[in-house]
């Protein structure tokens with residue numbers, strides 16, 4: 463068991479693992495990496511037609527496996543994933559271990575906590591913000607309408623990722639209508655309650671200026687959570703095959719250590 467498998471550390475902090483991949487790997491590398499996954503994951507990924515999408519899904523599963531092995535001292539073979547009725551994956555044989563993944567363009571991210579958690583990342587790109595009329599609540603749409611130009615696009619993606627992180631934290635995906643709840647937009651989604659369910663909190667992370675990213679976590683506990691971000695590189699993952707590394711033995715120091723720490727405050731502990 464590694465030194466990070468420490469109870470307080472795991473309880474009091476949300477961990478984010480992230481890798482940026484801006485190229486398509488060789489098919490031989492893809493075939494070797496997919497062997498680290500289980501049969502149902504392999505079947506799902508092999509069924510994805512677009513190479514970039516399949517690759518993102520492959521790295522998403524590798525990332526969550528590396529994170530779980532790193533933090534909980536388990537072996538890859540012990541990780542047995544199940545999928546809920548809406549598509550959220552969870553671990554069959556673990557208690558108090560919750561996680562979620564997201565990918566957009568070059569980034570693949572996952573987050574882990576001791577309670578339910580959701581994450582969404584989106585590349586900020588030109589979009590017709592009128593679709594907010596259909597998917598966003600009245601307040602959210604009005605908020606976007608009050609902004610203009612680039613600010614409007616950024617606001618749109620901030621709200622979008624907050625809403626998606628919420629439906630993903632709840633594990634319901636889009637079976638929960640996006641216009642059936644609303645984000646409290648007064649604080650630019652930096653630290654807010656979702657209006658309809660005060661057990662959840664969204665936190666917008668300034669991760670990469672070209673992307674919007676939000677995590678949504680259960681705030682049933684009164685603990686002020688810390689946030690740890692771990693960056694991996696593509697080379698580090700490819701080392702698994704070129705250096706014939708065992709995925710169980712990837713050392714935390716190779717995960718570029720903890721690159722940043724922030725404190726996630728609840729809205730009423732602002733002092």
Ligand SMILES: CC(C)(COP(=O)(O)OP(=O)(O)OC[C@H]1O[C@@H](n2cnc3c(N)ncnc32)[C@H](O)[C@@H]1OP(=O)(O)O)[C@@H](O)C(=O)NCCC(=O)NCCS
Pocket residue numbers: 518519522523548549550551562563564565566580581582583593594597622626629630631632633634635636640
């Ligand atoms: C789950 C959902 C919300 C996420 O979709 P997404 O933004 O396309 O995808 P992301 O990259 O953020 O997340 C992908 C991960 O979500 C996970 N996921 C799937 N269903 C999930 C669910 N019900 N709850 C939580 N996570 C889920 C999967 O594990 C997937 O990772 P994988 O590739 O390793 O399997 C999906 O239901 C969806 O279809 N979204 C469409 C987005 C949209 O049209 N939004 C309009 C807003 S204006």
